[in-house]
C-alpha cells in the first residue's frame with residue numbers, strides 16, 4: 001500500500017542509470033516517464049547553459065499533476081565543445097579521439113518540480129582520460145558500451161579503465177549526482193533516507 005504521507009515521484013528519464021542510481025539511495029519512483037525534448041544545441045551556447053536548459057525542458061515536458069518530477073541531463077564538455085550521445089560508431093570514435101589524453105568536464109543538470117515550483121542544480125566534474133592506443137579504442141568501440149552515453153563513454157563500464165582521475169561527483173558523471181539529487185528531492189518535500197518530512 002502506498003504511504004499517504006509520501007508524495008508520488010516521477011522519474012522523467014529513460015536512462016536506466018538514473019533509475020539505478022536512485023535505487024542506490026533507496027529512492028524508488030512511482031513512475032518512469034521519459035521526456036521527449038529537442039536536445040539540439042543553440043548556436044554559440046555554452047555547455048553549462050545547454051545542460052541547464054535541457055534539464056529544465058525535460059521537467060517541463062513531463063505531465064505531473066500532483067507528483068514530484070525529477071529530470072536530468074548529462075553532457076561532456078571539452079572546452080566550449082558539447083558532446084552528447086554519439087549517433088554512430090564514427091562519431092563515438094571522433095569523441096574519444098578528442099578526449100584521449102586530455103581533461104574534460106562532465107556536467108549534469110537536474111530539475112525537480114512540484115506544482116508550480118522548480119528546483120534546479122548542476123554539478124560539474126573534471127575528468128582525465130588516459131591517452132588511448134588504437135587497440136584500446138577499437139576494443140572499447142567493439143563493446144558497444146558507448147551507445148547512449150554522452151561523450152561516447154561510460155565511466156561505470158569498461159571505459160572505467162581509461163579514467164585515472166576525476167575531481168567532482170562520480171555519480172554525476174554516470175548521470176545523476178546523488179548528494180545533490182537527494183538535497184533537491186528533500187527541498188521538494190520528498191523523504192530521502194529517513195528525512196521525516
Ligand SMILES: Cc1cn([C@H]2C[C@H](O)[C@@H](COP(=O)(O)OP(=O)(O)OP(=O)(O)O)O2)c(=O)[nH]c1=O
Nearest residue numbers: 013014015073074149150153154155173174175
Ligand atoms: C559520461 C557518461 C555518461 N553516461 C550517460 C548518462 C546519460 O544516460 C547519458 C547522457 O544522456 P542524457 O541525454 O543525459 O540522458 P538519456 O538520453 O540517457 O536519458 P533521458 O534524457 O531520458 O533522461 O550518458 C554514463 O552512463 N556514463 C558516463 O560516464
